[in-house]
Amino acid sequence: MGTEELTGAALLAVGSALANPHRLRILGALADGRQYVSHLARELGMSRPLLHMHLQKLQSAGLVKGSLELSEDGKAVKYFEAVPFKLEITPQIVKSALPTLPPSTDKREGTSP
Amino acid sequence: MGTEELTGAALLAVGSALANPHRLRILGALADGRQYVSHLARELGMSRPLLHMHLQKLQSAGLVKGSLELSEDGKAVKYFEAVPFKLEITPQIVKSALPTLPPSTDKREGTSP
DNA sequence: GTCGCATGTCAGAAAATTCTGACACATGTC
DNA sequence: GACATGTGTCAGAATTTTCTGACATGCGAC
Numbered sequence: 274m275g276t277e278e279l280t281g282a283a284l285l286a287v288g289s290a291l292a293n294p295h296r297l298r299i300l301g302a303l304a305d306g307r308q309y310v311s312h313l314a315r316e317l318g319m320s321r322p323l324l325h326m327h328l329q330k331l332q333s334a335g336l337v338k339g340s341l342e343l344s345e346d347g348k349a350v351k352y353f354e355a356v357p358f359k360l361e362i363t364p365q366i367v368k369s370a371l372p373t374l375p376p377s378t379d380k381r382e383g384t385s386p
Numbered sequence: 387m388g389t390e391e392l393t394g395a396a397l398l399a400v401g402s403a404l405a406n407p408h409r410l411r412i413l414g415a416l417a418d419g420r421q422y423v424s425h426l427a428r429e430l431g432m433s434r435p436l437l438h439m440h441l442q443k444l445q446s447a448g449l450v451k452g453s454l455e456l457s458e459d460g461k462a463v464k465y466f467e468a469v470p471f472k473l474e475i476t477p478q479i480v481k482s483a484l485p486t487l488p489p490s491t492d493k494r495e496g497t498s499p
Numbered sequence: 500g501t502c503g504c505a506t507g508t509c510a511g512a513a514a515a516t517t518c519t520g521a522c523a524c525a526t527g528t529c
Numbered sequence: 530g531a532c533a534t535g536t537g538t539c540a541g542a543a544t545t546t547t548c549t550g551a552c553a554t555g556c557g558a559c
Contacts, residue, residue: 288404
C-alpha cells in the first residue's frame with residue numbers, strides 16, 4: 274500500500290489534518306509507537322478534550338487509528354497508532370483529484386426558497 | 387529537485403495550503419499552465435480579493451509562483467503558475483520535521499509582566 | 500476626460516476552528 | 530465509602546480563517 278488514488282475529499286481531509294502544529298506533534302509522537310490518550314496528553318502537555326478532538330481529526334483523515342482495549346487490571350484504555358501511510362502529492366495529482374471534490378454548497382439558501 | 391527535507395514550518399504551510407477546496411481548485415487549474423489573476427477569478431467564479439488571498443497563501447507555501455509582466459499593449463498582468471513540486475509525506479518524515487516547528491507561543495502575555 | 504480592464508489593499512462581517520472547564524461513566528485500591 | 534486512574538462528551542468562549550464590498554492605482558482606446 275501507499276500510493277493510492279486520492280479523492281478530492283481525502284486530499285482535503287489530509288491537508289486539514291496536517292494544518293495544525295499540535296496534530297503534527299501528535300503524529301510525530303505516534304510515529305514511534307502506539308500510546309494511550311491520557312499518557313499522550315501528559316507527554317504533549319495538552320488537555321485531554323483537546324487531544325481527543327485532534328485525534329478525531331487525524332483519524333478521520335486516515336492518518337491514525339485507535340483501538341479500545343482492556344488492560345490487565347481491567348481498565349479500559351484507548352490506544353492510538355500512526356497508520357503507515359505514504360502520501361505523494363504533485364500539481365497533477367491535485368488536478369486529477371478535483372472531480373471528486375464535494376460541491377461548493379453555495380451556503381446561500383437551499384433549493385426551494 | 388522534488389524530495390527536499392521539509393522543515394516543520396514548511397510542512398505546516400503546505401498542509402494549511404491544501405486545507406481549502408478553493409485552493410485545491412486553484413492549484414488544479416494552474417497545473418495545466420499559467421494564468422493571470424483576473425482570468426482565473428472568472429474561470430473559478432470567485433471574487434478577485436478572495437483569489438488574491440488564496441494565491442498568497444499558496445505562494446507562501448511555495449506551491450505556486452507569480453510574476454508580474456507587461457503585456458504587448460502595455461498593461462500590467464500578473465501571471466501565476468504551479469511550482470512542479472513533489473511532496474512525499476510519511477509519519478517518519480513528520481517526526482523528523484518536528485524539531486524545526488515554531489514554538490507554541492503561549493499567547494498569554496509576553497516576557498515581562 | 501471617460502470608459503474598460505488590469506493591478507493591489509483595506510476594514511469589517513461571517514463562518515469555521517480551536518480550546519477550556521465542567522460534567523458523565525467505569526474500574527481497581529485503600 | 531472516598532480516591533485515583535482511565536474513558537467520552539458537552540456548551541460556550543476565544544481565536545483564526547474566510548469572504549465581501551469598497552477604495553486606490555496605472556495604461557490604452559475612444
